Amino acid sequence: MLRLRDRQxxxxxxxxxxxxxxxxxxxxxxxxxxDTLVRFGLLDRLSEVGIxxxxxxxxxxxxxxxxEIDEVLALARAGKTITVxxxxxxxxxxxxxxxxxxxxxxxxxxxxxxxxxxEIAKHEEQKEVVFFAIGFxxxxxxxxxxxxxxxxxxxxxxxxxxxxxxxxDAIVELGEVKLHGLIEPGHVxxxxxxxxxxxxxxxxxxxxxxAGFEPIDVLMGAYMLAKQxxxxxxxxxxxxxxxxxxxxxxxxxxxxxxxxxxxDVAWRGFSVIKASRLDFKKEFSHLNAREKYHSILGDVDxxxxxxxxxxxxxxxxxxxxxxxxxxxxxxKCIPDNxxxxxxxxxxxxxxxxxxxxxxxxx
Amino acid sequence: xxLAIPAKILEINGDxxxxxxxxxxxxxxxxxxxxxxxxxxxxxxxxYAIQMxxxxxxxxxxELFRQLLSQDLSGEDVLDA
Numbered sequence: 223m224l225r226l227r228d229r230q231x232x233x234x235x236x237x238x239x240x241x242x243x244x245x246x247x248x249x250x251x252x253x254x255x256x257d258t259l260v261r262f263g264l265l266d267r268l269s270e271v272g273i274x275x276x277x278x279x280x281x282x283x284x285x286x287x288x289x290e291i292d293e294v295l296a297l298a299r300a301g302k303t304i305t306v307x308x309x310x311x312x313x314x315x316x317x318x319x320x321x322x323x324x325x326x327x328x329x330x331x332x333x334x335x336x337x338x339x340x341e342i343a344k345h346e347e348q349k350e351v352v353f354f355a356i357g358f359x360x361x362x363x364x365x366x367x368x369x370x371x372x373x374x375x376x377x378x379x380x381x382x383x384x385x386x387x388x389x390x391d392a393i394v395e396l397g398e399v400k401l402h403g404l405i406e407p408g409h410v411x412x413x414x415x416x417x418x419x420x421x422x423x424x425x426x427x428x429x430x431x432x433a434g435f436e437p438i439d440v441l442m443g444a445y446m447l448a449k450q451x452x453x454x455x456x457x458x459x460x461x462x463x464x465x466x467x468x469x470x471x472x473x474x475x476x477x478x479x480x481x482x483x484x485x486d487v488a489w490r491g492f493s494v495i496k497a498s499r500l501d502f503k504k505e506f507s508h509l510n511a512r513e514k515y516h517s518i519l520g521d522v523d524x525x526x527x528x529x530x531x532x533x534x535x536x537x538x539x540x541x542x543x544x545x546x547x548x549x550x551x552x553x554k555c556i557p558d559n560x561x562x563x564x565x566x567x568x569x570x571x572x573x574x575x576x577x578x579x580x581x582x583x584x
Numbered sequence: 585x586x587l588a589i590p591a592k593i594l595e596i597n598g599d600x601x602x603x604x605x606x607x608x609x610x611x612x613x614x615x616x617x618x619x620x621x622x623x624x625x626x627x628x629x630x631x632y633a634i635q636m637x638x639x640x641x642x643x644x645x646x647e648l649f650r651q652l653l654s655q656d657l658s659g660e661d662v663l664d665a
Contacts, residue, residue, distance in 0.1 A: 471634060
């Protein structure tokens with residue numbers, strides 16, 4: 223894999239893009255793409271050859287609604303044991319966060335994957351264990367795999383899983399940024415394959431490339447998109463063929479189909495996006511925390527939420543702003559004291575920019 | 585966060601496998617992938633192998649990139665560029 227970080231090849235790709243003499247704007251929707259772009263200085267180098275790359279709604283923790291955080295906070299307050307990925311504990315709901323509630327005595331456990339959460343439930347039968355399921359099509363199959371298995375009665379799941387293609391549709395339909403191409407996420411695509419993106423190229427003439435996460439992958443993704451632009455093509459190409467098969471992962475897709483139905487939900491920064499959340503089908507009601515704890519969750523108010531004044535997370539998720547353009551970035555809002563989720567999550571562009579760029583940009 | 589680095593399968597025990605990420609060992613669930621074998625590489629996400637890595641395809645992709653890039657500059661030896 224080291225050759226996918228080869229500097230000579232990176233220079234060659236950038237030189238070829240430079241010779242195309244273009245001014246283009248691309249969007250990707252993946253925290254790991256953003257990490258590669260910033261960590262290896264590729265955002266700046268692409269900018270020098272006329273390519274502006276922005277991160278869209280590609281950070282699960284960032285796009286989760288404060289009300290969904292409020293749901294899990296309500297369960298924590300009611301004495302349930304909350305199991306959660308580390309990225310989500312600091313994310314503020316409308317009034318608190320899991321981290322703060324843990325400090326106040328709530329039982330909040332960070333897990334590496336859902337299997338760890340099931341183990342906790344098995345070993346601590348007296349606890350009511352809830353897994354806060356967050357993530358796109360990469361993570362949702364792991365939840366589905368557990369749902370079809372024999373789970374303990376004291377275990378349930380609060381699903382905020384979302385699917386990406388409807389959000390890409392929303393971004394393109396909004397038309398706030400003139401996009402000349404989409405870099406599609408490698409591991410979401412490892413699950414869903416290539417065809418779910420095709421409507422964007424057919425209906426909106428958007429060039430797309432599914433790309434991996436090494437520097438050469440991302441640069442080739444940009445190069446292939448630029449080439450589609452100058453050749454007047456709009457199609458879905460696959461740069462990450464070593465992992466992404468055209469049909470995706472049929473076993474994982476079969477599980478998603480079996481366990482989940484899609485429902486309409488708002489995303490942070492967006493209004494309601496149709497058929498974009500994965501909620502449990504009726505057969506899995508016993509695992510659905512929203513049904514099991516209806517009396518507790520019924521009080522969560524979905525009608526109102528306001529971004530903290532000045533926080534540009536919503537604009538960032540629509541590709542309208544950069545972290546450095548936010549007045550709170552690096553001053554009032556830092557990873558140890560995040561104001562918005564884009565600074566909390568390791569997949570959020572503010573967190574990534576702070577980690578790699580803050581020290582050199584001032 | 586997606587891990588870009590593939591993991592090598594060292595041992596398989598039913599739905600679980602011991603894998604190696606360049607020196608870091610971990611137990612992962614392999615029930616989401618078809619027919620994984622010891623010695624093959626998998627992409628891991630949240631404790632599950634979500635797809636197999638095709639090592640031959642990785643080689644072919646690099647070769648394809650070289651060819652694609654070489655077409656853009658006629659008459660120039662790309663590998664020396």
